Amino acid sequence: MRRWMNHPGGARWAYVFGSVLLFLFISQTITGVFLALYYVPSATSAHTTVAYIVKEVTGGSFLRSLHAYGSSAVVIVLLLHLTQTYLYGAYKGRRELLWISGCILLALMLAMAFTGYLLPWDQKAFFATTVGTNMASDVPFIGTWLKRFMRGGDEMGTLTVSRFFVAHVFVIPAVLIVFIATHVYLFRKAGAAGPPSEDPLNPKLPTQRFYPRQVVMDTIVALFMILILGLLAHFSPTELGPKANPADTQYIPRPEWYYLPIFQWLKYWRGPYAIIGIIVIPAITASLLVLVPFIDRRLERRPWRRPIAVGVFLVTLICFVLMGLMSERDDQRDPSIAKQVAKQREETEQFMREPFQPEGAASSLSAPAVSVLDPLAAAGKKVYESESCDACHGENGVGTAAGPKLTGATAQKPAEELSNLLRHPTAKMIEGEMKPVDLSDEDLKALVAYIKSLK
């Protein structure tokens, strides 16, 4: 048993990534369990409860950010772990199962990132997942069924949230734990491969025990990692956008940074050939990755002696990075997209500035009923409709693609400020096509009363 814990050639900084991944997994589990204290997986409550976590609960924004940045950190360290193992040829010498279990862990972690992304149910989450699940329908034969299975129906809705929640919190983590245990067991069984010059089957270099040197290195990197995540979460907390609005036709969804290369890749595949880009090529790439230990069977591990294996890997990696950058550049070059993306960012910041709005219970008096009771607000509702305010701001001020909602922060502004804004819109409002309102004082007063009655 003890032999398995020895490193041929001694401890190295290059070997820290596996331990750091385990550490990040534990950190994600802890923060995830705590977030679940306040989260409700339904289309009606998901966004409200995440907003509650971010805006009301002590340390909520910090913990959520730690969890969100943690998921990015997992992807980065996974890539580093994969690259190190690949370049060092550490999959060689009866390590096929160890490599395959690692590939499965990679897929599971990406699935965690995908399912977790939807849970806040904000605009970004909703539209990115709409696109993501749509892609499933390109799978041959079972595509349509698969999409409906993932969504729990034809449309994205409350069943989608609960399905993604169950996958993210129960199913995938359970499978992850099994494969992490398998991966660690297989690693200990095969033994550490050591530096690239080492014989993968019969290590000849002097060995050093995993403890203390490698443990110390692993711990230092893990501590450094959590320090960075903590600083990021504290100084640049993850934002939450406005609640998902399926009726929004303007929204431009963009996936999380690690999915950008795939997003860009899909742009090149249109029409009947889309299946090649969406299914065939990724399936081949994934199979090649899984089968690497069976394809590259020589015991030679030094990267400079494996030009093809290393070349293919590096070219693929560079293509990924380039496609991610191109996606970013495409968005910046297209003025209409850049404008819409900027608008979306502004909406997110606006939402973050607004105070928390509690969810109205079913037994509550609804806002329209209240406004009908107040004669002034009722008169204001007529003005609101006759002046076609509803054309842009929607029925009962809920907002449309063309104009922001009036409920919430706007309705809570003092009456004088509202009448002033209606008469003299700010430059930003005018830019958004808001016209100065030309009304009698009486009508204006009624309109303001109506806006203030909106909830």
Next chain:
Amino acid sequence: MSEADDAPAITRDDDSVTRRSFLGVLLGFGTVVMGAALSVPLIRFALHPLLTKTTEIGWSDIGKTDEFASLTAPAKRLIKVEQRDAWRKIISEKAVYVLPPKDGTMRILSPICPHLGCSIPWNEAKQEFICPCHVAVFAMDGTKISGPAPRSMDALDSKVEDGMLKVRYQYFRQLIPTKEPLS
């Protein structure tokens, strides 16, 4: 270090014991500090509902003051109380008694018996509040007359705004002689 290894072991004699153990202690210390620093937000997060003050109960409308100007007996009114339940806003209906105004001031009573919390009805015939549970009896102004209640009926905070009588609904601790609001 296992002797069963095929390969000889690396020994690091250059590291003096003191330097090594110092670094070990430093790292252990760092880990503990980091762990403690991270558990603080976790604990605060989990204890949030206990550590934050419960939101103040707002004012509920009872009705226009003119309605109550000519009261001769306590009038039962239902009010809507808006409360926060974490991320939810709940509106529940509660009953209160509006007392006949005395020297122009309005008093509102909670119908909850300070004994064991039963709802006390106004007995029109006897002109008294009589608790149906353990027969605590109170006068028209809520003063305790007889029975097991430790104190008189509880008055609620009230105010008049633009001719509208408003009340702040509260619960009070039972079975004690003083009126003590429950948060």
